[in-house]
Amino acid sequence: MRILVLVVNRMVWFIPTLLGLLAIVFFISHVIPADPAAFAAGENASAATIAEMRQRLGLDQPMHIQFLRYVMSIFTGDMGNSIYTGRPVVEDLLSRLPATLELTLVTVVVSTLVGVPLGVIAALRRNSWVDHALRLITIAGLAIASFWFAILLQLLFSMRLGWTPLTGRVEGWGPEPITGFYLIDSLINQDMTTLVDALHHLVLPVATLAVPAAATIVRFTRAGVLNALESSYVLYETAMGYPRWQIVWKYVLRNALIGTVTQIGLIFGILLAGAVVVEAVFDWPGLGMFAVNSILNSDYNAVMGFTLIAGTMFIVVNLLVDILQGLIDPRETR
Amino acid sequence: MDADLITVRDLRVSFASDAGIARVLDGVQCGIRAGEIRGLVGESGCGKTTLARAILGILPRNAARIDSGTVMFGGRNLLDLPEDRLAAEVRGREIAYIPQDPSTAFNPVFTIGTQIADLMRWKSPLARAANPPSGRARREADLARVIELLRLVQLPNPEALLRKYPHEVSGGQRQRLMIAMALLPEPKLVIADEPTTALDVTVQAQILKLLKQLARERNVAVLFTTHDLGAAYEICDRITVMYAGQEVEEAPVSEFFDRPSHPYTRKLLDSLPSAETGLRGIPGEIPRLIDPPAGCRFNPRCERASDLCRTDRPPPEPVSPGHMVRCHHRLTEFSA
Ligand SMILES: Nc1ncnc2c1ncn2[C@@H]1O[C@H](COP(=O)(O)OP(=O)(O)OP(=O)(O)O)[C@@H](O)[C@H]1O
Numbered sequence: 001m002r003i004l005v006l007v008v009n010r011m012v013w014f015i016p017t018l019l020g021l022l023a024i025v026f027f028i029s030h031v032i033p034a035d036p037a038a039f040a041a042g043e044n045a046s047a048a049t050i051a052e053m054r055q056r057l058g059l060d061q062p063m064h065i066q067f068l069r070y071v072m073s074i075f076t077g078d079m080g081n082s083i084y085t086g087r088p089v090v091e092d093l094l095s096r097l098p099a100t101l102e103l104t105l106v107t108v109v110v111s112t113l114v115g116v117p118l119g120v121i122a123a124l125r126r127n128s129w130v131d132h133a134l135r136l137i138t139i140a141g142l143a144i145a146s147f148w149f150a151i152l153l154q155l156l157f158s159m160r161l162g163w164t165p166l167t168g169r170v171e172g173w174g175p176e177p178i179t180g181f182y183l184i185d186s187l188i189n190q191d192m193t194t195l196v197d198a199l200h201h202l203v204l205p206v207a208t209l210a211v212p213a214a215a216t217i218v219r220f221t222r223a224g225v226l227n228a229l230e231s232s233y234v235l236y237e238t239a240m241g242y243p244r245w246q247i248v249w250k251y252v253l254r255n256a257l258i259g260t261v262t263q264i265g266l267i268f269g270i271l272l273a274g275a276v277v278v279e280a281v282f283d284w285p286g287l288g289m290f291a292v293n294s295i296l297n298s299d300y301n302a303v304m305g306f307t308l309i310a311g312t313m314f315i316v317v318n319l320l321v322d323i324l325q326g327l328i329d330p331r332e333t334r
Numbered sequence: 335m336d337a338d339l340i341t342v343r344d345l346r347v348s349f350a351s352d353a354g355i356a357r358v359l360d361g362v363q364c365g366i367r368a369g370e371i372r373g374l375v376g377e378s379g380c381g382k383t384t385l386a387r388a389i390l391g392i393l394p395r396n397a398a399r400i401d402s403g404t405v406m407f408g409g410r411n412l413l414d415l416p417e418d419r420l421a422a423e424v425r426g427r428e429i430a431y432i433p434q435d436p437s438t439a440f441n442p443v444f445t446i447g448t449q450i451a452d453l454m455r456w457k458s459p460l461a462r463a464a465n466p467p468s469g470r471a472r473r474e475a476d477l478a479r480v481i482e483l484l485r486l487v488q489l490p491n492p493e494a495l496l497r498k499y500p501h502e503v504s505g506g507q508r509q510r511l512m513i514a515m516a517l518l519p520e521p522k523l524v525i526a527d528e529p530t531t532a533l534d535v536t537v538q539a540q541i542l543k544l545l546k547q548l549a550r551e552r553n554v555a556v557l558f559t560t561h562d563l564g565a566a567y568e569i570c571d572r573i574t575v576m577y578a579g580q581e582v583e584e585a586p587v588s589e590f591f592d593r594p595s596h597p598y599t600r601k602l603l604d605s606l607p608s609a610e611t612g613l614r615g616i617p618g619e620i621p622r623l624i625d626p627p628a629g630c631r632f633n634p635r636c637e638r639a640s641d642l643c644r645t646d647r648p649p650p651e652p653v654s655p656g657h658m659v660r661c662h663h664r665l666t667e668f669s670a
């Protein structure tokens with residue numbers, strides 16, 4: 001029941017949060033000394049053409065009017081056109097969203113599957129060589145610069161060993177687009193060759209993103225497990241002779257995951273930021289690349305659109321995290 | 335005393351800390367008979383919990399060390415038993431445990447029903463039957479036993495209770511649940527470490543009465559640690575007094591209160607009128623266990639102490655059947 005309250009509560013804050021986010025990005029991007037009208041009018045445009053363009057784009061209006069107009073149009077599903085591609089920003093974003101989502105979701109799954117068991121093992125073997133080795137690796141994993149690491153992976157696995165493709169999502173065209181998620185689409189089309197190929201292409205970008213993500217998960221799971229192992233309920237369960245494996249992998253883990261799940265929400269935000277870099281290195285046609293190009297081109301509408309969609313994703317993911325947490329921890333919801 | 339269910343002999347346990355090695359149990363002897371309710375009393379820090387945990391084999395592994403001793407139970411020395419066999423054969427099966435604070439002993443993120451179901455999965459007496467029912471039949475039979483026992487510990491609406499989470503029931507109810515869980519496996523001994531300290535004063539008496547009644551009906555022995563001599567008087571058959579890691583006197587409850595033979599027991603009883611403050615009304619300080627006095631550890635606070643007391647720990651001497659005291663200059667009816 002309280003889950004519902006929680007969802008409604010989040011929904012109430014959803015719009016104001018997004019508006020705040022938009023306002024910040026809007027005003028920041030408008031104090032940047034670049035003239036999108038000049039850019040849109042073309043290289044050799046006269047002052048008159050630029051002025052006309054400025055008027056057409058509404059850039060001659062006061063800033064708050066511009067902002068209001070922009071917000072109004074968003075409610076009709078219109079984010080304006082990209083100054084650079086000339087296409088509606090909504091279309092551009094939606095066509096790139098699945099590539100980024102596929103990358104980040106696979107990364108979250110992989111880093112959770114790797115990070116949680118390693119975190120438990122590090123806690124159980126506290127201060128053993130396993131624990132020390134994991135600590136070293138996780139610190140390195142968090143400190144590493146992802147563009148550098150991505151290039152290193154490419155050099156080793158793509159160039160030297162030739163095990164993985166260098167860039168892109170698939171060879172050639174990719175599966176018949178249905179959802180835009182290549183893994184799902186190739187499954188729907190029962191196209192195993194493409195599925196394998198898409199997985200193959202995911203390996204390096206996912207590895208790049210998953211290393212810091214898994215490192216975070218290892219550290220939080222370890223801390224959570226250690227904390228739980230010292231609790232009175234573990235003492236009680238031990239005293240009553242519950243088997244050790246059940247105490248650890250059922251009773252302790254569920255408690256430890258409460259902290260880990262919170263982290264996964266934050267990790268998702270880091271992944272979105274990381275995707276900008278990783279997509280550039282791996283030539284991954286997702287939102288990250290789109291954002292980079294938009295910023296370089298002073299493409300206001302596109303930048304705003306990206307902000308909006310990234311913010312929305314972040315809020316949705318954190319809502320999911322809250323719900324998940326409510327399911328794991330009954331004290332939150334009952 | 336050959337009918338002992340469990341016999342602790344010469345048990346020495348020490349704790350390592352930054353300040354040094356604390357010798358927390360110093361040659362403890364203690365036998366508990368089948369079906370008897372035994373009180374273990376003494377000031378805070380005298381080693382009651384340590385003794386209870388040593389019997390169960392759940393001393394903190396990194397800090398505690400067992401230096402010597404045996405805990406004989408069912409013909410074997412529990413201190414020699416490997417961890418996995420202790421967990422499978424002894425804990426929660428022959429020896430059950432009731433914790434001090436029932437609000438933290440339940441796992442907060444699973445329903446009470448899940449936790450009891452898992453207990454029954456491993457510890458159900460049905461599993462030990464000659465030809466145990468399997469699968470579903472066994473689970474249903476177990477559930478019926480659970481419900482019956484929850485009724486016996488006077489918990490209203492047991493079925494609904496099983497679906498609740500620990501934080502949704504009151505402290506008194508949680509401790510009733512803990513009592514039920516301790517009895518479900520039909521153990522021979524229940525170790526109850528201050529089972530009512532965390533509860534409301536009004537609930538304490540009810541819980542103790544309940545524990546006593548159920549243990550009696552089932553012929554289950556109870557080791558009941560407490561600061562509260564009044565509570566010990568209410569429910570115990572015999573009482574063991576501990577002082578600074580040494581047991582000093584053991585007596586049937588009536589003798590204990592009428593004819594204490596150890597100077598420390600005597601002081602405990604004299605401090606009783608101020609029982610609200612626990613057992614603190616005794617002059618002198620509890621010795622530091624890192625550097626304890628030699629001989630009888632009570633000697634710095636004892637008016638009767640002699641040179642012998644400062645070098646030799648007194649051996650156990652019988653006063654009357656079932657009444658043992660460790661004192662070189664024990665109190666007699668005439669000296670009191
Ligand atoms: N984990 C530990 N590390 C170091 N010393 C400990 C530890 N646990 C207990 N001790 C020490 O052992 C001694 C006995 O503690 P114990 O908990 O057995 O006493 P107790 O009689 O149960 O006291 P209380 O009535 O307060 O529960 C104390 O001096 C305590 O400081």
Ligand code: SF4
Nearest residue numbers: 630633636643661662
């Ligand atoms: S042995 Fe000595 S010091 Fe200890 S209680 Fe008896 S008289 Fe006192």
Ligand SMILES: [Mg+2]
Nearest residue numbers: 382383384527
């Ligand atoms: Mg204690």
